[in-house]
Amino acid sequence: MARVTGIGGVFLRARDAAALRAWYAEHLGIDGGDWGGKQFEWTAGGSTTWAVFDADSEHLGDRGQGFMVNFRVDDLDAMLARLRAAGAQVDDKVEDTDFGRFGWAHDIEGNRFELWQPPAGQ
Template sequence: MQRVTGIGGVFLRARDAAALRAWYAEHLGIDVSEWGGFTFRWHAGGSTAWSVFEQDSDYLGRPEQPYMINYRVDDLDAMLAQLREAGVKVADEVEDGEFGRFGWAYDAEDNRFELWQPPRGK
């Protein structure tokens, strides 16, 4: 049987694609290319999680939001502070656990996204 070997891409629908691309470039440092996206290159030890949540889960944001993207960061506190300073809507809670540190914020179209700082050495 053939199996999926990883996540090959994440694709977002936007009301104003150019504006949302610019928002992600400005606030998360994603260097959007001419074709409208960016290719993240993984290194040894990198990983991508995949999970399905129940329809009524509030973890993904507002009920009509069908997805949430998790972005890996080196310093969660610094990233959250940077976003707050820029006026970005940031959730107050930060979760610390065995899998690392997690925080949440919202893009220019009010899509909730997750920021993940892996544990040291991961």
């Protein structure tokens, strides 16, 4: 049987694509290059998660938001501090779990995203 073997990409609509690309480049270090996108190569191991939440789940933030991107980071505290210093809306809550550490913030168009620092050695 044919099956999905991974996530090939994440694509966002934006009211101002150039401004949103610039925001992600400046604040998260995701440079879209000449074509407006970034390819991540998983050379350090790890995995990508696919999950579907109930419509009333608070995990994604605003119930009008139909998806949330989770970004893998090397230093959650430093990334959250960087975003706060830049004036981004950052949730106060940080979760420490067996799966790693999680924090949340919003981009300039109000999209909530998750930051994930995997456990050491993963």
